Amino acid sequence: MKSAAFWGVLAAIFAGGLVLTTVVENEYYYNAFYLILQATLMAVAWNILGGFTGYVNFGSAAFFAMGAYTTVALNKALALPLPLLILAGGAVGGLVGFGLGYLTLRLKGVYFAIATLAMAIVIETFIANWPYVGGARGSYMLTPEKHLWFDSYIQMLFMVMLLLTLTAVVISRVLNSSRLGRGLAAIRDDEVAAESAGVPTLRLKLVSTTVMGAMMGVAGAPFPYFVTFVDPVSAFNLFIAVNAIAMPMIGGTGHWIGPVIGALLVGTTQEIVKVTVSSELNVLIVGVMLVVFITLAPQGIVGLVQKHWKRKQ
Amino acid sequence: MSARVLEVSGLTKRFGGFVALNNVDVHVAPGERLGLIGPNGSGKTTLINCVSGALFNDEGSIRFDGQDITRMLPHKRARLGVARSFQIPKPFKSMTVLENLRVPLEYAAWSRAEHRHINDEAMALLESIGLKHCAHQNSAGLTQVDMRKLELARALAAKPRLLVSDEAMAGLSSAEVDEILEILLALNARGVAVIMIEHIMRAVMRFSQRVVVLDAGEKIAEGTPDEIVKNPDVERAYLGE
Amino acid sequence: MISADLFSNAIVAGILLGGFYAAVAIGLAIVFGQLDIVNIAHPAFIIVGAYIAYILNSRFGLDPILIGLLAAPVFFFVGALIYRVYFLAFERTGQESLSGLAFFFGVMFIIEVVLILIYGFDYRLVQADYIGQSWRIGFVDFPLRMLVPFAVAAALTAAIYLFMSRTFMGRAIQAVAQDRLALQLMGADPVRIKQWAFGLGIATTAIAGALLIIIGPVEPSVGRLYIGRAFAIVVLGGMGSIKGMFIAALILGVVESMVSTFAGPSWSPAVAFGFLGLTLALRPAGLFGRR
Numbered sequence: 110m111k112s113a114a115f116w117g118v119l120a121a122i123f124a125g126g127l128v129l130t131t132v133v134e135n136e137y138y139y140n141a142f143y144l145i146l147q148a149t150l151m152a153v154a155w156n157i158l159g160g161f162t163g164y165v166n167f168g169s170a171a172f173f174a175m176g177a178y179t180t181v182a183l184n185k186a187l188a189l190p191l192p193l194l195i196l197a198g199g200a201v202g203g204l205v206g207f208g209l210g211y212l213t214l215r216l217k218g219v220y221f222a223i224a225t226l227a228m229a230i231v232i233e234t235f236i237a238n239w240p241y242v243g244g245a246r247g248s249y250m251l252t253p254e255k256h257l258w259f260d261s262y263i264q265m266l267f268m269v270m271l272l273l274t275l276t277a278v279v280i281s282r283v284l285n286s287s288r289l290g291r292g293l294a295a296i297r298d299d300e301v302a303a304e305s306a307g308v309p310t311l312r313l314k315l316v317s318t319t320v321m322g323a324m325m326g327v328a329g330a331p332f333p334y335f336v337t338f339v340d341p342v343s344a345f346n347l348f349i350a351v352n353a354i355a356m357p358m359i360g361g362t363g364h365w366i367g368p369v370i371g372a373l374l375v376g377t378t379q380e381i382v383k384v385t386v387s388s389e390l391n392v393l394i395v396g397v398m399l400v401v402f403i404t405l406a407p408q409g410i411v412g413l414v415q416k417h418w419k420r421k422q
Numbered sequence: 423m424s425a426r427v428l429e430v431s432g433l434t435k436r437f438g439g440f441v442a443l444n445n446v447d448v449h450v451a452p453g454e455r456l457g458l459i460g461p462n463g464s465g466k467t468t469l470i471n472c473v474s475g476a477l478f479n480d481e482g483s484i485r486f487d488g489q490d491i492t493r494m495l496p497h498k499r500a501r502l503g504v505a506r507s508f509q510i511p512k513p514f515k516s517m518t519v520l521e522n523l524r525v526p527l528e529y530a531a532w533s534r535a536e537h538r539h540i541n542d543e544a545m546a547l548l549e550s551i552g553l554k555h556c557a558h559q560n561s562a563g564l565t566q567v568d569m570r571k572l573e574l575a576r577a578l579a580a581k582p583r584l585l586v587s588d589e590a591m592a593g594l595s596s597a598e599v600d601e602i603l604e605i606l607l608a609l610n611a612r613g614v615a616v617i618m619i620e621h622i623m624r625a626v627m628r629f630s631q632r633v634v635v636l637d638a639g640e641k642i643a644e645g646t647p648d649e650i651v652k653n654p655d656v657e658r659a660y661l662g663e
Numbered sequence: 664m665i666s667a668d669l670f671s672n673a674i675v676a677g678i679l680l681g682g683f684y685a686a687v688a689i690g691l692a693i694v695f696g697q698l699d700i701v702n703i704a705h706p707a708f709i710i711v712g713a714y715i716a717y718i719l720n721s722r723f724g725l726d727p728i729l730i731g732l733l734a735a736p737v738f739f740f741v742g743a744l745i746y747r748v749y750f751l752a753f754e755r756t757g758q759e760s761l762s763g764l765a766f767f768f769g770v771m772f773i774i775e776v777v778l779i780l781i782y783g784f785d786y787r788l789v790q791a792d793y794i795g796q797s798w799r800i801g802f803v804d805f806p807l808r809m810l811v812p813f814a815v816a817a818a819l820t821a822a823i824y825l826f827m828s829r830t831f832m833g834r835a836i837q838a839v840a841q842d843r844l845a846l847q848l849m850g851a852d853p854v855r856i857k858q859w860a861f862g863l864g865i866a867t868t869a870i871a872g873a874l875l876i877i878i879g880p881v882e883p884s885v886g887r888l889y890i891g892r893a894f895a896i897v898v899l900g901g902m903g904s905i906k907g908m909f910i911a912a913l914i915l916g917v918v919e920s921m922v923s924t925f926a927g928p929s930w931s932p933a934v935a936f937g938f939l940g941l942t943l944a945l946r947p948a949g950l951f952g953r954r
Contacts, residue, residue, distance in 0.1 A: 165764055219701040220943055222764060223894055227936035230887075234929060288528050295525045298514035305474055305508075307500035307530025307580060347887075351772045358765050363516060393776045399769035404752040407762045 202326015361411025681916020712872020742865025
């Protein structure tokens, strides 16, 4: 996608969001869009470590939850405005990401994946035992009064998440076509060959885990205001982790647009099923879609499109 | 102050109880062409892995251009100018041939490369090695000989002072062997020292100024190609008693 | 002051627990240890086995272990089928690593969600005569709900060990792990053999599930706690070794029991991951590893 077209589309989407807030009043839509955008942000973040660098993270929910719980903790101590909370959530997520990268330096493949699962369980256990943020019983968050010029708080949250997601997409695209991104791709394709081609694999892996962690922390930071009740079960939900993996894999992991496509496809399907069939069944959807797509189209939708173009040539 | 580009002293490497390399000394002068031969399992690839940093030796030291690199990570050695090709080619399979070369140019050779014209440099390299025709082809679908050439091209793209070619000619036809040989000789003419590990004797004889022979982890002979050919220890190592 | 009473009970409980852990890990020892297939859904199948034991036990009053043995052949076929899909989609095209992992992750997730949809979050348990009872030797307790699974697990391990070393199929499975080409040259079909092996691995989960629900109540997300344990045991034991796996399982059981008794039960899941980490860092070949 050419740069001008890319920025044009992003600006159009952002403008479209603003227009939407003036036209549509029904809060359901903003709830639904918020969740889809949150999933997109998580998918884009996951793909930086998973798709670009080739390291599979099964514990995405932990980073997300750290962002959410940073908000809960800070909100109790000081009354901070949302932008600062988002920065704090990102910082904490990034720190956890850095820690993960540092501790798992030598692990590869499945062992790394299991380590991420372990880390998620350990972090969840600590949070569940921390009374200050509500422990296992959870914590209530009051919806703030101020929502700028928007009609309601959820409209503002929607625009905030839209902005955050678009930013993440920009970062992802820049990474994809940068020297750093090529280094990550080399690590993904053959780590030993990358190292002997001069790629500082340990350092780049740390960058990758930190950026992913920061993005996921940012995704989680507004969550407490969205749900108003936060507890370990909802924040550390496996559903979030599965979505974060399934969406990029369904969309296509090699390209920055893959997770976006996957998130839009899966997220929209989930919302439709939630409303038309049942809300429990919608959780099953992502698992089935993941297995079906992975089996039939391992390169994702982007892969299918690329194959189609090649056949035409 | 060492005039040698590579100085390996007393190198010992063990895998559990198995001694892969025992007190091996190897040195390479700047711009020299060294052949490294020996029967299968004699430790050639292990030696190369220690030099490139893929493995860390247990005892001994490795000096590159006078600098001690014994405990240095592989990517740092690559940046200093140590390059190696892999016996079984390891292309970056999601990338085209051209993109494969960008990685060493942008990393190992970053201080020595023209930052704004990486693609041009890569193309020039591909042309010199005879791979220009598949520059935009995915690197996973290459022929055997092109795969080997890409392996070498990637090592060249790192702009090394020392290149180790690990059995780049194995399984190739006579004409293809000559192609690879020309590439290595041209590279050496530009001042790059080359260590060639090969089983194809005519290539080793034609290429090397000096030959080192390993057997069962020990250096058993060293000298000019003619001297090595006449050495009874070498004959015994290859043919047995 | 640690009393001898507490100490010996913790050790015994650990050994019994360890035996059960062997039943959990043995299927993975075959599938992951020998065939390098990363079936992260292995514990999810164990939970299915537990639920099947629960259903038939509460409906017909059958003994859970009997149910496990009866269900095993069915699980075998399901396992073979899943391997077919896995082979056609991933192994044949060389995509194993990322896609295969995600495939089993998806399967694990589907299993958990379906169980939640059908049975909810409630804990389920089975009834059997021996579950409430306990033998006592001196001051050491041997609760039957742990002792019986230990015995079954030991028998299962022995059976599989003999199978692997004495029968043609068993040795073919070990061969395909070590040298596919030689096996093909000998006229055996590696794909069929791997299918057999995978089916066997899943079949063990039917029995392990029955044992699990004998030991304690089960709900859908319990499986996730066993992912770390199962992989830790297989890696610690040395990837291909059944003997090593059993010993590693006992070690893990004892250490977990000690940690649980003296530091608190919430720490025990961390033990497995700690073991895995240490093994990978210090001795990746495990205790009896072939690599």
